[in-house]
Amino acid sequence: MSVDAGLVEWIAEAMAPIGHVTxxxxxxxAxxxxDGTIFALLAMDDLWFKSDAESKPLWDAMGVDHFTYPKKGGMVGITSYRRAPSDAHDDQDAMRHYGELGLAASLRKARRG
Structure with a gap:
């Protein structure tokens, strides 16, 4: 998969009030x-935000999927990343909101160790 540079620029622009996106x-x-804390993935031709137990009800209410991947033996692995809701792609405030949710989940995990 090639990384959509335009999408990365859009995310960086939306997140600029929060911090610097790399x-x-x-x-x-990708x-x-x-500001050095992972908050999202670009994979499987989509954008996925980090989630955790605290943010799970918010993501569930939006009805967005978990990032999953195939495992050996036909099993499916489920991650803590959630698909970006469709409004993230055309609403800068929505993108920032979802990005902040992902960032907060990562920061909570870092504090727990």
């Missing part, structure tokens, strides 16, 4: 960081 390519996609 990208690191990984596994055919990880997005805000």
């Amino acid at each position: 990208m690191r390519r990984m596994f055919g996609g 990880a997005l960081y805000c």
Whole structure:
């Protein structure tokens, strides 16, 4: 998968009031960081935000999928990343809101260790 540079620029612009967004390519996609803290992934031709137990009800209420991946033996792995709701792609405030949710989830995990 090639990383959509325009999408990365859009995310960085939306998140600018929060912090500086950088990208690191990984596994055919990319990880997005805000001031050094991972908050989103670009993978499987979509954008995925970090979630945790605290933010889970918000993501569930929006009805967005978990990022999943195939495992050996036909099993499916489920991650803590959630698909970006469609309004994130055309509403800068929505993108910032979802980005802040992802960033907050990562920061909580870092504090827990």
